[in-house]
Amino acid sequence: MKKKAFPLVKVNTLLQHGPVVMISTAAGGRNNVMTLSWLTMVDFDPPLVGCVISDENRTFGTLKNTCECVINIPTLAIARKALACGSTSGADTDKFAAFGLTPQKASLVKAPLIKECYASLECRLEDSGMSDKYNFFVLKVVKAWVSGEKKPKTLHHLGGNSFMLPGRTVKVKKWK
Ligand SMILES: Cc1cc2nc3c(=O)[nH]c(=O)nc-3n(C[C@H](O)[C@H](O)[C@H](O)COP(=O)(O)O)c2cc1C
Structure with missing residues (x-):
């Protein structure tokens, strides 16, 4: 999927509805990717993203050592691949x-973008202060890439191999 640069101040619009993501890392000349659903926006500008990465995952150590990763957002088209990356080490x-x-070369980090994902966010580790106690990391998005795909069918994890897809969008009239 061909992607274009996307404004950092709008990164929240890609993540705040809670899509499943695939975190790619690189170390010692080897790329890796894990699937992750426990993430949250922490700030708009610069865009900060919090996520929980179990210390049993290889990604935990790689992120701590390299201080870099890419958050890739998959869609239904590669759901089986996302599930597979979440059940193998x-x-x-x-x-x-x-x-x-x-894997595609990123612009600012060594970890690769995933071509098949509709969006990819290059990140640097901002804070690992709660990683020993809660496996919680705060990432700063330093470069964002998004494809032109309209209404991407992002995956929303219900547990196991069950996912929801995005539904109807409604605009709610303001109270005043
Ligand atoms: C849909 C889905 C969501 C997942 N969410 C998380 C998560 O939020 N945090 C986490 O630590 N592991 C999560 N996992 C599990 C990891 O992806 C899995 O342990 C993976 O094998 C780790 O890969 P690694 O050892 O190469 O880093 C999830 C798995 C799936 C399938």
Whole structure:
């Protein structure tokens, strides 16, 4: 999917409805990717994103060591790949090769963008102060890329292999 640069101040519009994401990292010449649903916006400008990454995941150590990652947003088109990346470890599997994902060079970080995802957010680790106690990391988005896809069918995790897709958009009239 071809992506264009996207304004950092609008990154919240990509994440605040809580889509499943795929976090890509790179270390020692090897790319890895894990699937993640526990994330939240923390601030608009600069865009800060909080996420929980279990210390049992390979990504936990790679993020702590390299202080960089990319948040990629998948859609229904690659739902099975996202699920697969969430149930295998980069410790013993090259997930890009095993699940047919294409790494693309990022502009500011070493971790790769995932070509098949409709949006990719290059991030630097902003704060790992709560990672030992809660596995909680705050990431700063330093460059954002989005494809022109209209109404992307993002995935919203219900647990296990169940997901919701985005529904109707409603505009609510303001009280005053
Ligand atoms: C839909 C989905 C959502 C997930 N969300 C999270 C999450 O929020 N945090 C987390 O630590 N693991 C989450 N996982 C599990 C990791 O993706 C999984 O443990 C993965 O194998 C870790 O890969 P790694 O060892 O290569 O880092 C999720 C898995 C799936 C399928």
